[in-house]
Amino acid sequence: MRMKTLLAGSVLMGLAASFVAPAIAEDSVYIQLPTYRTGPYAGSGIHIANGMSDYLAMINARDGGVNGVKIDFDECETGYDTQKGVECYEQAKAKNTLVFNPWSTGITLQVIPKSSVDKIPVLSMAYGLSAAADGNTFPWVFNPPDTYWDGLSAIIKYIGEQEGGMEGLKGKKIGYIFLDAGYGREPIPLLDNLAQKYGFEVLQYPVAGKEMQNQSSQWLSIRRDRPDYVVMWGWGAMNPTAIKEAVKNRFDMSKFIGVWWAGGDEDARAGGAGAKGYKSVSFNNVGADYPALQDIKKLVVDAGNSHTPADTIGENLYNRGVVNALYMVEAIRTAQEMTGKKVINAEDMRLGLENLKIDEARLEAIGLKGMIAPIEITCSNHSGHHPLFIQEWDGEKWTSATDWFSPLTEEVTPILMQASKDYATSNAPWPTRDDACPAN
């Protein structure tokens, strides 16, 4: 009797599985999230990873996925190590990821040549190779909402405004303290170019990765050189150490401006009361009052399905992780609409990214109105060079120091297009785009 029951049960289970399995396969898409919750850069990486994971989990919990298609996601720990990142890419490829988010300029530079061969879009949100904004040359790489060059030009524009106009930059000294890696070196060609154009002097202060917590030499040099402003391109443990050193050396914090990745809450908090006035350029607002973030709190964090401490929801880097996930979700939605397919593949995802448009109405519907500026990516412009703003640390939290303003797009674009051409030439034979973008 027991044997019969067992057999009958097994047959029924097999039958059920044969019906259920295809249904799961058809109703889900896979995205790998390369993250770094460990290592010297974890201080920045954890918040980003939490934001990304929580948003995707919330979309699954609240909406049942994107138009009913669940997002099956998992994390691959890179430790911000390029070699590990490339291994994650290979794993993601094997599991048919829709998109690859390297979360490291070093990893991005490694996977760019692979992406066009493997036909996997690379979404390097506001990092990576600036020249990749040229969709004609880099059809598989996306860097919205702004490139590093946009970020740098926005900072220089802001400094110019503080000096009474761009002509006020003439004769000024601008220090550039940066992580001595692909990430930190990326804006240097533009910085040199703008220095030549506006007549300011650039003083470089590289910080080696293994010396991130030992920056006294760099800050002594800054103290000796007395730059009028210091711009920082830091990440991970470099940021809080730099801010502490700036405070220690009594540098005027109102003249210390970081890129968006040097704008973590914990980065600034490390400087204590002395960090008040520190600034960073940004493309997202802080705060947890957005309806979508409240849904995350209710459906994901409070439900115990997250690594996120509830009090970090709404912090700068957390919200930025949410923005990255938002881009992916909206690109899936766009691709579904364009292809008519529910379950899309990586090539469809590229189409979705290339036609991504998130306007005010859509942001309101999503529940993130006001967190970011509307964005639009096109076939030829994979970044969009969107408006940015400067935020300021008030001693406890980030506040907006300016309205949204455009970077120096007109000045950056010709240099960026030239850099794109140079990249293709130096990596010849660089694959040409199959479908030419319509002329804008």
Added chain:
Amino acid sequence: MDMLYNILIDPFVQMVDAPDFLIQVVWEGFVAGVLYALIALGFVLIYKASGVFNFAQGIMVVFAGLSLVGLHQKGVPAWLALILAIGIMAILAVCIEKFVMRPLVGQPDIILLMATIGMTYFLIGLGEVIFGGEPKQMITSELGLPTGSTAFEMGERGLVILQHIDIAAAVIALLMVGGLAVFFNRTRIGRALRAVADDHTAALSVGISLNQIWAIVWFAAGIVALATGIMWGARSDVSFALEIVALKALPVLILGGFTSIPGAIIGGLIIGIGEKVGEIYWGGLVGGGIESWLAYVIALVFLLFRPQGLFGEKIIERI
């Protein structure tokens, strides 16, 4: 000609022109050197007692610092957290002796080195599991350590800023060195430890417990690691990136010798001051960033003339 001027003359002109800045550079180098010396001390202690190059000393610094801050974050008062952190380092020392050192007695040195490398990665993983990967703020003021700074004006624009925590680091380092010197030279355990360092077998034959000595020395290295973690953590924060900084002790050890406590201190100061002065006054000639390798160059130059280091024991093997 310009190049020669920039190398041989200009740096010294700068030093004379801005003596306050030179004092600041030397002070910063001194403080960095003290911290390097503290890390190197941990290496020396273990090498002296067991001939093992403890690759895990860096992660012990991080682990000790994280234990202290982690306990405080869980609501434990700062001083109790400090005592508990010392206890954790004691337990760690006993575990290392029992589960790593004891089974490997008599194995070649390279095996013991590999074991400490293994311990490094084990402790990284354990630390991340227990405390998470996020950097943590050192509880400097809660521990009663001084914060803030004192500035001394020199001339019209001259200014020397001394951080109180840096002064405390220097004092604590000196106290630790003094304490360890007394411990090694004036106590029974210290003499036993030196005996073990000289010859394991001979020490065993006169009734010295190798296991006990090793546990004690690993515990002492743990205390040094905790002091280093507190001091360095106060300067930046406590994160796993500190583990890499700890490798700065390598040139210090080459310079000072692997077996000398005064050598670790003098070596640390030479490296600390040398790299800061080198970076500030000569680094700009090659685009900066020479600090990360200058320490090794200084150590290599010394190695050419004194392979055993400044204070290391010269080993003469007769054939």
